[in-house]
């Protein structure tokens with residue numbers, strides 16, 4: 001997408017004496033922190049229900065009314081290009097007088113969307129990092145207002161303790177740290193561990209409601225202050241893992257979170273087994289075989305702001321075109337394939353990460369000989385809550401279908 005392409009204007013510019021007079025007034029009025037309107041609105045997106053061609057793409061808003069606007073671009077980070085930096089970080093940490101986990105809080109790189117001017121975010125509301133923890137590394141106990149998750153990319157090793165429940169990590173696991181829950185991370189295995197962190201940080205930043213607390217009131221161990229577990233391993237799975245049965249022995253409240261899931265650890269092998277059980281059953285032509293993770297108490301998405309899904313694409317399977325007003329970040333857990341988005345095509349393989357911004361048409365294809373499994377995070381719940389979530393698809397013959405209007 002050419003982001004500099006001017007937006008087709010529905011109205012011709014009208015250079016009038018009145019505009020010039022207003023601009024004149026603006027030169028002095030600016031001192032009072034006011035701006036006399038001399039331009040029409042310049043929306044960056046095209047009308048959802050009127051302009052739905054496959055190559056539909058928004059453009060940058062222009063002029064004073066769109067000043068400072070940024071627009072996320074579709075982008076793919078290849079694992080084979082980015083992952084060597086994790087090992088370089090780990091090497092620096094091993095030989096450091098003070099390791100990055102101490103002077104920078106984490107040993108990680110953050111993914112930056114090339115359309116967002118270097119901001120630490122991959123989409124309008126989503127931040128993504130990839131972290132490495134050497135053996136014995138600990139990120140001390142803390143809580144914060146952004147919601148966060150870990151998608152485990154290493155085979156084994158590493159843990160996150162959330163509100164007293166220690167979650168031992170394995171590949172494909174999804175570990176949630178809802179806003180307002182005390183959590184800490186570490187690695188007590190013998191090899192480095194790697195995971196992907198996803199947060200709604202940019203949204204909270206925009207709302208200016210980010211705060212972080214490190215004064216955990218409970219018992220801790222070690223210099224780096226890891227919370228002492230107060231629940232048995234697998235606690236949330238033992239309460240909620242069967243699905244459809246809600247125990248009466250727990251308040252389901254975690255920390256000071258509002259509307260956040262108390263099921264904080266989904267195991268990769270359980271996710272895979274569930275996808276396997278669905279394989280070959282009725283499927284969604286726009287998503288293959290999708291799973292949506294939900295808060296077991298409310299049936300709502302895991303966080304009020306973020307929705308987590310996993311999806312399986314059979315060998316050779318190609319989904320139909322779809323677009324949403326939400327943005328979606330993907331990580332490839334298994335297989336290889338390609339995704340068309342706007343006018344671009346991203347080939348992908350294991351551990352590649354890619355982002356598909358809002359409003360753009362996309363479709364996925366499994367080009368390998370084995371199943372492909374993608375995990376995704378989107379800001380769909382947020383868009384739904386403010387009445388702005390819409391989705392469209394194409395039927396096999398190309399006809400436009402309203403999936404959520």
Ligand SMILES: [Fe+2]
Pocket residue numbers: 142144148177183
């Ligand atoms: Fe955190």
